[in-house]
Amino acid sequence: MKVKEKQDDMEDGQPPSIHGFLSRHIPPQVSTTRKLCYRHRPDLIKKRMPDSFDFNLVQKQMEELGTNDRAAITHIWSLFSAAPADQRMLILKGLLSTCCMPQLSFLHDEIKPLLRIDFVSILPQEISLQIFSYMDAKSLCNAAQVSRSWSFLADDDTLWHRMCEQHIDKKCTKCGWGLPLLDKKRQTTRKRSFNTTQTHLLPSASGSSTDSPLRTPCGPTTYHDNSSLPTNDDTASNNSKRIKVGSSSSFDSFDNDSSLKPPPTTTSGVILRRRPWKEVYSERLMVERNWRNNKYNIRILSGHTDGVMCVQFCDSSNVVMTGSYDKTIRIWNLETGALIRVLKGHTRCVRALQFDEAKLVTGAMDNTLKIWNWHTGECIRTLEGHTGGVLSVDFDCHLMASGSVDQTIRVWNFSKGECYTLTGHTEWVNSVRLCQQNRLVSGSDDSTVRLWDLQTRTCIREFKGHVGQVQIAIPSPKNFTHRLLDKEITIDTMQRRSNGFRPGCETASTTSNSSRKAVDDKSATATQAILSDAPLIMTGSLDNTVKQWDLNSGECVRTLFGHVEGVWGLAYDTLRVVSGSHDKTIRVWDMDSGRCMHALEGHNGPVTAIALGDTKIISASDDGDVRIWDYGVH
Template identity: 30%
Template sequence: MDQDSDEFEHSGESGREEEEEEEEGGEGEGEEGLCSPSLRNNVSAPSNHQDSGCTRQSSSKKMKRKLDHGPEVRSFPSGKKPCKGSEYSSPTGIVPCPATPTTFGHIRTANGQGQQRRRITSIQPPTGLQEWLRTFQSWTGPEKLLALDELIDSCEPTQVKHMMQVIEPQFQRDFISLLPKELALYVLSFLEPKDLLQAAQTCRYWRILAEDNLLWREKCREEGIDEPLSLKKRKIVKPGFTHSPWKSAYIRQHRIDTNWRRGDLKSPKVLKGHDDHVITCLQFCGNRIVSGSDDNTLKVWSAITGKCLRTLVGHTGGVWSSQMRDNIIISGSTDRTLKVWNAETGECIHTLYGHTSTVRCMHLHEKRVVSGSRDATLRVWDIETGQCLHVLMGHVAAVRCVQYDGRRVVSGAYDFMVKVWDPETETCLHTLQGHTNRVYSLQFDGIHVVSGSLDTSIRVWDVETGNCIHTLTGHQSLTSGMELKDNILVSGNADSTVKIWDIKTGQCLQTLQGPHKHQSAVTCLQFNKNFVITSSDDGTVKLWDLKTGEFIRNLVTLESGGSGGVVWRIRASNVKLVCAVGSRNGTEETKLLVLDFDVDMK
């Protein structure tokens, strides 16, 4: 993996070097320098000492193999220098094309099509040549191949070499440049990003295609990269040269992913503020971190400076749940209320009354939040007006977890039940029965409901029918946390293991264990396309490879781990990791750790 990373970074650097070199000296280059006959004839050929040392038979066999097997399947050059006008030597034999081809006739000319190849004119054609050619044309395909075999066997090595120089370019034309730009971009979209970087070094027109911003935006979308670099971080490019912010964002994120694997990061920031209390909930969005504690407060922190920006005071009981979006923070407390806060000013906008016991869970979607309470009810609130819109009643024990997608509410409770609700009509559409103990965790993607229970099982349900599709077994204790993305489920358990599942098949793809596994209950987890991050009561945060299940490294190791030090919560972006740590016996000070992997180690 590290070797691939180095190659990717090297490819990106080569592209930047090419851009800089062309900025300095590219004005004097014309199409003739890129597409001259000397370049079109630049193909692999035996060296002089090979000519003198090879027998006629070996050269003939080499040519015969080429005729038997057809053109070689070529890939983009690896590690080749960028093209530099007339000095460029095509590493694959693909003919460089004009910078801005406008017609197919122009493109065919650039590729050596539509032109007669250079012929030997220094000697007179032998007598009977035309008659021999007419006879050759009259033969069948197999007869022609047999004749060519015999002809090659009778040739000198220099004559075979001449044949190769004539034949090879016919199989090495630049088909991409023959296509309309939209179709060419569609073809290139199937390449891996590393191959796109190499393709950009083939010729100018390929570089124009491979720099396309929309092409790289799609690559970023596949990797979960939300936005390109901010304007202040973008490289200034001279007029006349293309620049793709999305490509820059992709290369930057690849470097950051490599830093996660290698452990290269800035000095961790330590954020202290909740004294020796437990951090019960944690949110991280953009450059803002919000921590809630059983000390009745929430604190808003800068993820950049590590400073506490403000403390949200108003609850009269411990804060046990929170949500955040943009400048809005919502908190739920043992004082039976929810509060809506302005994150910029610290002002409490609304206090939401209605629950008769602790607000244990909530889920925010756009302008509405659904709260679940130990009073066995759920409430739907409008966070702009503070009004309670709906009350959902049906559970007979505390509601422990809730999910809301704007259309359906899904809740899990200590009554062993999972319920699917239509919040507008306040009706329970399905009661999902099957668990034999308390339900502690839920995931909902609009199609599937996934529930984790103290009965050690995980169940996958169809939200429309209410049917149980799969029962996932293998954990030995409480499933304390889960995350679901694109039919991949990652579950963390009190038995110290983490499992990766395919919910479509019900198959366990990986179990994250082995000599580096957690030594105590898993407290929190998060994953993306490449990594799984897990935290535990053993005082560590671990990084795993999502696809292979292999342990990569410890991201955090508390000195008090194993003797009381705990990592309670983690939240991560593509760039940063935020950990809420402390202890229940005073061995570890309560604090937040912020790890930033956006660092260039070169």
């Protein structure tokens, strides 16, 4: 009887009477015309991830059923599939009203994964990229592993270019981490054209050859903040090296202009492949992790027979230059460490040097400065004028400044062909640096730092605070940004502001936590809120401290304590400060927080000079060795 009723229902065009409520609402004829949804659009089926629904299991269970039951279930599915959307809702409501708790629990577990929608694949690409732009580096890498479509978007060059802009050569305001500057980018910046405009000879005291013009290719300085500065000490052993000597005050003219030109270069038509920004970011992140974990390779340059007092290097030229008490300047290959050339000419120890693409300028205790063509080793000119040994030198395209044992600063103007003297210090002038707005910063054994206006040739500000001889004073370059002048906030507050956004994944978090535990709460303060481009001066002194000054106000904004003897060498960039001391150690400090991150040991004598790059520290020592601490990716 039941079979007959079922057949009658089928003949009448109605489905089997599963439930009286449902049988009254299923229409005799259903339409198949409906709009396809996200799960059934043919153009999206291949793009989206497969459902977690196991159709093989359903098929197996169907095969275990009888023929009539299988046909009935198939018919129900067919009716539901062909029903319009509003009728589908009615069917589902009816089915839910008949479900028991086990069935409802089953629906809850099965529906949840089916509701996941790959919205990234169906949205316009511009909107998807905008969504991805809010992700950090770790999230983008995770998104790239979801599917091919996600990988295509997560690896977009625009996103990673923005990520590089946010982190490279600066600290991100969201996460507080920064990555080293690009080596290739910096090299490109350094490749500037030489100034070949006609200039006048510097006047000679003897009056010979003073009016003949000269075309002087005066290229820009490659490393303003990496050239080392002369040092001194109060011990008897070092006083013997600082004997004050006198000399005449005359200097000669350049012999010829062609000898200062760099070796000829050729250009090829080869188009270099532009590296993806994700690859660039990845490389810089590995370098930054090496800095954080103090993971480096070390090479030693040996050859000087006495203490090395100054060092400078250039990545683009692949050279390191050092000056020593053995009266020589040595030029080394930066990559291999091989000695390229030895320059001889000074009669006393070389205390200062600086070079660019075309020339090298050295200062020595023989009271002279020498200008060399370092490509050929030829001494182009000897400048005399100081009545004491030359302790420091700095130059740009138009000016050169030198500090001396005679307590004066001489400024040599290449454009105007003149030389004048700045007086005011009462002891040896250990450091001179040209800075922006036609100014000069000097540090002296009289424990003061002075700021000079080169237009009026007067001292416009004096910085007092050190209680020992100032060995080095370095002004910040143009557009240098920092957070030293903002109000202090704690490291914990910094981390709360970051909201866990880290480019360095777990390594950054682990390092940060261990660093916070290693310092006292009072010293663990940082100025991380607002970036400032207010000019700074960084100084190192024999009072064992490094001080950071506000150049405009003259106020000391921070003092770095850690060395147990005098600081002789100093260098810094936007991310870190590196100092070398008479205690034979090198300390690496965080630029923003002022925390000492690492202490490097290895030299057998006082560390006299420091040069800092994106991936390396180069230190010179009184033990005669030069050490390269390389944090790069190998």
